[in-house]
Amino acid sequence: PTTSPTDVSSLEEILKSVQFNLINLQGAGLEENGASSLLDMILYYESATHLDISSNASLGVSGWQALARLLRQSGCLWRLDACNIPMLEYPAQALSKALLSSRLTVLHLENTCLSGKPLFTLVGALKKNSALQELYLCDNELNSYQDAMQLGELLKYNHTLKALNLSNNTVSDTGMDLYSGPKVDI
Structure with a gap:
């Protein structure tokens, strides 16, 4: 229905x-x-205060x-779950622009195909975001080179992020070695 x-x-x-x-x-x-x-x-x-729009x-x-x-x-609104929704170019742009001034502290984007350009767009906004504390990017087929570099940039510039969950991606130790900023627990 x-x-x-x-x-x-x-x-x-x-x-x-x-x-x-x-x-x-x-x-x-x-x-x-x-x-x-x-x-x-x-x-x-x-x-x-918490909205789950996953699988729509x-x-x-x-x-x-x-x-x-x-x-x-x-x-x-402090938490958004938008899992199992393909994060194509327009959704990534709309979400990224909103995150520049959003008060969200928790964001779940699991299984959204968030890799490559959509991840680049999201990271660009999150580097300037001063509210988000937890980001869940599980099951997004993130890779060890380009995506890992973007995540490294995110960690380098965003100092409010306390939790970053990258479970079930292919970001290996090699990919995270590209990160050259301060020590962060992931």
């Missing part, structure tokens, strides 16, 4: 009445218009724009 704007509007009464610790939309079949409407409502009513691959441009607005403007 997919979620339409009509389906989403019925949730408005609940979203404006309650602030949730977690709104779990994992695998909810969100499509572009429904995702956009729902994310705008979550922002307007400041309905969540059909967010579309409007959905990603709404998510970017939510990340930039929310005063209460």
